[in-house]
Amino acid sequence: MSVQHEDIAALVVRWQASHGRNHLPWQNTRDPYRVWLSEVMLQQTQVATVLDYYARFLARFPDVRALAEAPQDDVLALWAGLGYYSRARNLHACAKAVMERHGGAFPRTVEELSALPGIGRSTAGAIASFCFGVRAPILDANVRRVLTRVLGFDADLAVARNERQLWTLADALLPTQDLESSMPRYTQGLMDLGASICSPRKPACIVCPLHAACVARRDGNPEDYPVRTRKLTRSAQAWWLLLLRDGAGRLWLERRPQVGIWAGLYCPPVFGDFAALSLAAGAGRGPQEEGALRELPASLHVLTHRDLHLHPVLALQGSGQPPGSAVTAQEAVAGGWFSRAEWQSLGLPAPIRKMLESLPLD
Secondary structure, eight states: OOOOHHHHHHHHHHHHHHHSOOOSTTSSOOOHHHHHHHHHHTTTSOHHHHHHHHHHHHHHOOSHHHHHHSOHHHHHHHHTTSOOTHHHHHHHHHHHHHHHHHTTOOOSSHHHHHTSTTOOHHHHHHHHHHHHOOOOOOOOHHHHHHHHHHHTOOSOTTSHHHHHHHHHHHHHTSOOSOHHHHHHHHHHHHHHHHHHTSOSSSOOGGGOTTGGGOHHHHHTOGGGOSOOOOOOOOEEEEEEEEEEEOTTSOEEEEEOOSSSTTTTSEEOOEESSHHHHHHHHHHTOOTTSOOOOEEOOOEEEEOSSEEEEEEEEEEEOOSSOOOOOSTTTTSOOOEEEEOHHHHTTSOOOHHHHHHHHTSOOO
């Protein structure tokens, strides 16, 4: 049995109603704040990880006004461990923009939503579709994989014009009737197919509702899609972390620059090698102090494009401001001494929090 492209939307909507995910906490709502929050959290993050963060965020920031009025440090602290921290900064900036530009009400069009900080075309399409029944496509990683396989779209998506062409094809497949009901189900259905059936490796084609329509299934090469020739280039970098504590057991922590890894979060001073760290530590120590630096076990933290080899070094220093790190030398360093209770409430990168919690600082 052949399936026409105009039937694809109906098949996805029907399948989602009976086999898709329908009980996640951000589903069955038309509240754009909750939908937007879930969409941002789910970018490059698994549902199982997001569930707890989503609940904690809503408990602390129940609406867009509460989020907009919160200090950025509170937002980053609650986000810590979820990764991709630019999402948290954009989340906060977007909440402020919704309050300032739109009086606290999320706009209803893809164009207006896309103009807000941190909301791209796909996220805007999801919000418009789920909340307002707008006929708008999305192309997150899962949906891109589903559609390129179904359509046999083998153009290189690293080329901008090919990406634009896929957007056009995705738009043509959208439901055309009963949009208030069909658009949320269709959008969620494509996401669910990509998450559960149309997996990157060994997709379960035999149970897919688009089995008969799928070009990649017919040709026996679904794992060849999507096509993207440009690959991520990984690099490695060593970070030497100066863990300075004073006589009261407080730690010196600095806010990271607003651009780069862990931007805006708090972290011990960072140096490119042990020699630079040792020099800075010696310059900030009083004559009554011991001169020893204690190297702690190194650890590896894997980022999307980079492997960070973290080398913590523990030192004792009297009160006062230590010398700034090499990373923050070109900015005014916002730092200070923090007790355990104080730094536990800061926005800290997950590996730094784990490192500090293992230290006997009290």
